Amino acid sequence: MTWTKKIIRGCCLLGLVLFFADAAAQSFVSKNIRIGMFSSTPLEDIKAVSDQGTGVIVAKTREVVVQLAVKTLEFDRKLMQEHFNENYIESDKYPLAKFKGVLDQSVDLTKDGDYNANVTGVLSLHGVDKQRTIPCRISVRGGVVRVESQFKVACVDHKIDIPRLVFAKIAESISVKLNGQFNQVK
Amino acid sequence: MNKFKFLLITFSLLALGLTVVNAQDADSLMKTLNSNVMPAPVEAVFKATRVVLSHSSETQKKHDLDLRIRHHFGDIGGKFGSAHTLYGLDVASDLFIGLDYGVTDDFTVAVGRSKQDELYNFSGKYKLLRQKSKGGMPVNLTVFAQMGWIAREPFSESEFAQYSDRFSYFLQGIISRKISSRLSLEVTPGYLLRQNPSDPEDPNNLFVLGFAGRMKLTRRLSFIADYTLVNGLSRPADLVTDYYNPLGVGLEIETGGHIFSLNFMNSEYIVENNFISNTKKSWNKGGVRFGFTISRNFTLFKSKNKDPDKQSKIY
Structure with a gap:
C-alpha cells in the first residue's frame, strides 16, 4: 500500500510542477492597457480613454482576454x-466591457x-x-509583448440607443483603439 | 487488482483536473489581475443640483455653468385658483433666474434673483464626502450656505429699521445615498437665520429638517419629491398666521445638457430663505401650484489636458 501512495503523491507533484511551469512560461498579462474610444461626426468629435484595461494572453491555447471597467473611461x-x-x-448595470477570443x-x-x-x-x-474577428498587431521585444489594435463598434450591435435629439452629435459606429504592454507571468 | 484500479482512477482524475485547470487558465489569471479593485466614487446620485424645491447633494462639474430659470404659478384651486386664473397659470407667485458655477468638481458658487422680495441669493456648496462602492464611504455629505439679500422697498417705516435686517442666512448639511442605480434618498438638516419675521410670534431662527428622493423611471426620466419639516420643530404651534411645510413632487427630464423639471408644490416661493419661513399655502386647500425649471449647462473653459486621446472638439 505504501508504494502506491508514494507513486500517487509523486505523480500529483510532478503534474502540478509541470502544469505551473508550463502556464508560467506561456502566459502574459497586463494591468494597464490603454483603451480609447472615438466618435466622430461633422458636428462633434468625442474622445475618451482609460489606462486601466487588463489582459491575458495564453500562448499555448492562443487565448486572448481583454477587459475594461467602463467607468474608468475618462472624458x-x-x-x-x-x-x-x-x-x-449603463455602467451600473453592465460594468465591464470584455473581449475573449483565440x-x-x-x-x-x-x-x-x-x-x-x-x-x-x-x-x-x-x-x-x-x-467578432478583430485584427491586431503583436510585437515582441526582449520578452515584452506589445499588442495594438483598432476596430469599430456599432452602437446598434450592442443595443446602445442614441436619441434622435443628439443623433447628429454621436457617431453610429465608435472607433476603439487599444494599446497594451504584456509581461510574462513569473 | 484493487490497487491497479485505485491507481487508474487517481490518474484519470489527475488528468481531468489538469485539463480543467488548463481550460480555466486565462480566466483565472484574469480574476487574479482584477482581484484588488479599489472602491470607486458613486457618480450621479442626483441628476441636478436641486430636487424639487431643495438642494440635492450634487455640485456642478468643474468649469460648468448652469443657467436655471424657475417659475412658480398661482394656486390651482381655492379662492385664488379655478378657471378665473386658468388654474393659477395667470399668476406668477415667484420667478427665479440663477447661475451656478463649478469652481472645482466639489465646490460650486451660485448667484440668483427671485421676484419675491426682490431677493438676491449668494451661495456656496461643497462636497465634503463622497459615497464609494464596495464597502467604502456609505453616504455623500455636502454642505450648503446661502445668504439672501432683500432688495425691495420697505412696506412700512419700521421694516428694515437696520440695513442688516435685509439679510438672511441659511446653512444646511445634505446627507444622501444612492441606494440603487434607480433610487437616491437624502436627509437635509438646516438652520435659517433671519430678521423681522412677518408674524411677530415666529422666532427669528428656524431649525428645519428636509427629506428628498429621486426614483429613475427610465434612463432620462425621474420622479422627484421633497418635503421640509418646519412646523413642529422650533416653530411654535400657535401662530396667528397659518404656515405649512413645503412639499413638492415632479418629473425631471434630462436631454444631455438640458434638464427640465415639471413640478407641483404648495410653496409659493423658490429660494430656501423664502420658502422655508413663508409657505402659507396648503395642499389640502387648493394651494398647490404648477412650476417648472429649465436648466442648461455650459462648459465655460476648455479643459487644459494635453492628452490627444481625450480631447473632444465641437465644430
Missing part, C-alpha cells in the same frame, strides 16, 4: 462622462518579432455578446 468633459455612464453604456495563428511570444494576427471571439458590451 474631457465630466458631464459628458456622466451621461455616457448613465444614459448610454488567435488565428500560433505566435512565438518568447522570440523577438512582429506579427499581424486576427483574434476571433466574443465581444461583450452593454450586456450584449457579439461574435
Whole structure:
C-alpha cells in the first residue's frame, strides 16, 4: 500500500510542477492597457480613454482576454462622462466591457518579432455578446509583448440607443483603439 | 487488482483536473489581475443640483455653468385658483433666474434673483464626502450656505429699521445615498437665520429638517419629491398666521445638457430663505401650484489636458 501512495503523491507533484511551469512560461498579462474610444461626426468629435484595461494572453491555447471597467473611461468633459455612464453604456448595470477570443495563428511570444494576427471571439458590451474577428498587431521585444489594435463598434450591435435629439452629435459606429504592454507571468 | 484500479482512477482524475485547470487558465489569471479593485466614487446620485424645491447633494462639474430659470404659478384651486386664473397659470407667485458655477468638481458658487422680495441669493456648496462602492464611504455629505439679500422697498417705516435686517442666512448639511442605480434618498438638516419675521410670534431662527428622493423611471426620466419639516420643530404651534411645510413632487427630464423639471408644490416661493419661513399655502386647500425649471449647462473653459486621446472638439 505504501508504494502506491508514494507513486500517487509523486505523480500529483510532478503534474502540478509541470502544469505551473508550463502556464508560467506561456502566459502574459497586463494591468494597464490603454483603451480609447472615438466618435466622430461633422458636428462633434468625442474622445475618451482609460489606462486601466487588463489582459491575458495564453500562448499555448492562443487565448486572448481583454477587459475594461467602463467607468474608468475618462472624458474631457465630466458631464459628458456622466451621461455616457448613465444614459448610454449603463455602467451600473453592465460594468465591464470584455473581449475573449483565440488567435488565428500560433505566435512565438518568447522570440523577438512582429506579427499581424486576427483574434476571433466574443465581444461583450452593454450586456450584449457579439461574435467578432478583430485584427491586431503583436510585437515582441526582449520578452515584452506589445499588442495594438483598432476596430469599430456599432452602437446598434450592442443595443446602445442614441436619441434622435443628439443623433447628429454621436457617431453610429465608435472607433476603439487599444494599446497594451504584456509581461510574462513569473 | 484493487490497487491497479485505485491507481487508474487517481490518474484519470489527475488528468481531468489538469485539463480543467488548463481550460480555466486565462480566466483565472484574469480574476487574479482584477482581484484588488479599489472602491470607486458613486457618480450621479442626483441628476441636478436641486430636487424639487431643495438642494440635492450634487455640485456642478468643474468649469460648468448652469443657467436655471424657475417659475412658480398661482394656486390651482381655492379662492385664488379655478378657471378665473386658468388654474393659477395667470399668476406668477415667484420667478427665479440663477447661475451656478463649478469652481472645482466639489465646490460650486451660485448667484440668483427671485421676484419675491426682490431677493438676491449668494451661495456656496461643497462636497465634503463622497459615497464609494464596495464597502467604502456609505453616504455623500455636502454642505450648503446661502445668504439672501432683500432688495425691495420697505412696506412700512419700521421694516428694515437696520440695513442688516435685509439679510438672511441659511446653512444646511445634505446627507444622501444612492441606494440603487434607480433610487437616491437624502436627509437635509438646516438652520435659517433671519430678521423681522412677518408674524411677530415666529422666532427669528428656524431649525428645519428636509427629506428628498429621486426614483429613475427610465434612463432620462425621474420622479422627484421633497418635503421640509418646519412646523413642529422650533416653530411654535400657535401662530396667528397659518404656515405649512413645503412639499413638492415632479418629473425631471434630462436631454444631455438640458434638464427640465415639471413640478407641483404648495410653496409659493423658490429660494430656501423664502420658502422655508413663508409657505402659507396648503395642499389640502387648493394651494398647490404648477412650476417648472429649465436648466442648461455650459462648459465655460476648455479643459487644459494635453492628452490627444481625450480631447473632444465641437465644430
